[in-house]
Amino acid sequence: MTSMLPEEGEHLTTGWEDDLAPTDSLVRQAVLAHVSWARALTTAARGTFAEGPDWCAGRGGAPSALHNWAIVTRPPRDWAQTVGAIATAYPDGVAALVISPFPTPDLTRHGLGLVGHPPLMFRPTTTVTTTPATPLDVREATTDQQLRDAERVLIEGYPMPDMADLPPGDFYRPEVVAGPTRVFVGYDGETPVATSAAHSAAGVTVVENVAVLASARGQRAGAALTWAAATAWPGQSAVLIASDDGQPVYERLGYLRLERWTCWLRP
Structure with a gap:
């Protein structure tokens, strides 16, 4: 039987690499499509759209959370750092939805309130x-x-x-x-x-x-x-x-x- 162990230094695909095809998985497609949707809303509202290595944040220019979507785009190595980076995209008093396709730790300590765990449907x-x-x-x-x-x-x-x-x-x-x-x-x-x-x-x-x-x-x-x-x-x-x-x-x-x-x- 061929060994299933990776060779030293070999990269093991996680499904969230930048150069990976969108069609690598249905979930990846859904994440990238929702990022595009957030960007489209922000562009139409003449707002700002910011991105980091594992997040994006669209600010549409209004205080409503429906104008302001932040999405976690890959499993973060440091949730505190990711949430902190998202926070910088929004001034005080501007509500935003923070959507994660991945299980999250308790983020209430970072000032967020849990809305729920809605299903992704296909x-x-x-x-x-x-x-x-x-x-x-x-x-x-x-x-x-x-x-x-x-x-x-x-x-x-x-x-x-x-x-x-x-x-x-x-x-x-x-x-x-x-x-x-x-x-x-x-x-x-x-x-x-x-x-x-x-x-x-x-x-x-x-x-x-x-x-x-x-x-x-x-x-x-x-x-x-x-x-x-x-x-x-x-x-x-x-x-x-x-x-x-x-x-x-x-x-x-x-x-x-x-x-x-x-x-x-x-x-």
């Missing part, structure tokens, strides 16, 4: 499910008004009360759909009641910002808007970070739970 292209039936008219947001409609539904339906006082169009600016991002809105007549977003990167589609107003519950709005985002690029698999409430909806659409990530809030 929908392969081989999945066969029926397009969700809904009375809503699902449209892609391509105009300023449609983007404002999506933004208002997101703020009220998610909900994101800390974004309620932002000027219309401050989050979904036209630049956000100028690149590999698509936004969808579900209308009841001419009233926007549901929304979702899709972002293409690293060979997968990130499904994000699924929100439904209370008035539209029971119309399969969440399923329809998730479907629109997941199939925005039909040749790609889709990934999303799910809430506990959303998991049953996603499972009915063919999503599989891969693993749980960890989400912290920097208040």
